[in-house]
Amino acid sequence: MKNEMPRLQYAFNELEPIISAETLEYHYGKHLQTYVGNLAKLVKGTEYETRDIEEIVATAPDGGIFNNAGQVLNHVLYFLQFSAPNHGSLPEGRLAGIIDRDFGNLEALKAKMEEAAINLFGSGWAWLSLDNDGKLQITQESNAGNPIRRGHKPLLCFDVWEHAYYIDYRNRRADYVKQLWNIINWQEISLRL
Ligand SMILES: [Fe+2]
Structure with a gap:
């Protein structure tokens, strides 16, 4: 993986209008x-x-x-x-179960993830990961940070470096963050779990 670009499962225009x-x-x-x-x-x-x-x-x-x-x-x-916006999925199976267990419901997870991403100071990432006790955690990481450094399993991430959203959303980081849910492929997140 480290010497190669990942193969995308979508064309560059397929995430529009969420990501251009x-x-x-x-x-x-x-x-x-x-x-x-x-x-x-x-x-x-x-x-x-x-x-x-x-x-x-x-x-x-x-x-x-x-x-x-x-x-x-x-x-x-x-x-x-x-994945493309019209292929939107919802968490299923074990993933759906631990989301409900640890956050109450998907909407509560989304709110906490959005808060982490919007309030992160400077460049960095908001992460959903599975901690060492098998519990879901939402964390902020500066710069290149990844919860894998604490032994967590990274599941889902929002890039809030300005390069991720400035062309499409200018300074409106909150709008970018909220729109990302429309293109999350929850089947992929389940596979990571
Ligand atoms: Fe980035």
């Missing part, structure tokens, strides 16, 4: 491509060269390798969690 083709051209085509290229250069000849991306993100010390590996893994999870 222009945003994907920059966000996937340029930002993620840069992180992938930087990481490949940085790990060459180091102990990390043969490690998989999750292991690098979980174990690398703060610094260039972690920053680029984190951004590769975060963006892979971000881009692969989406």
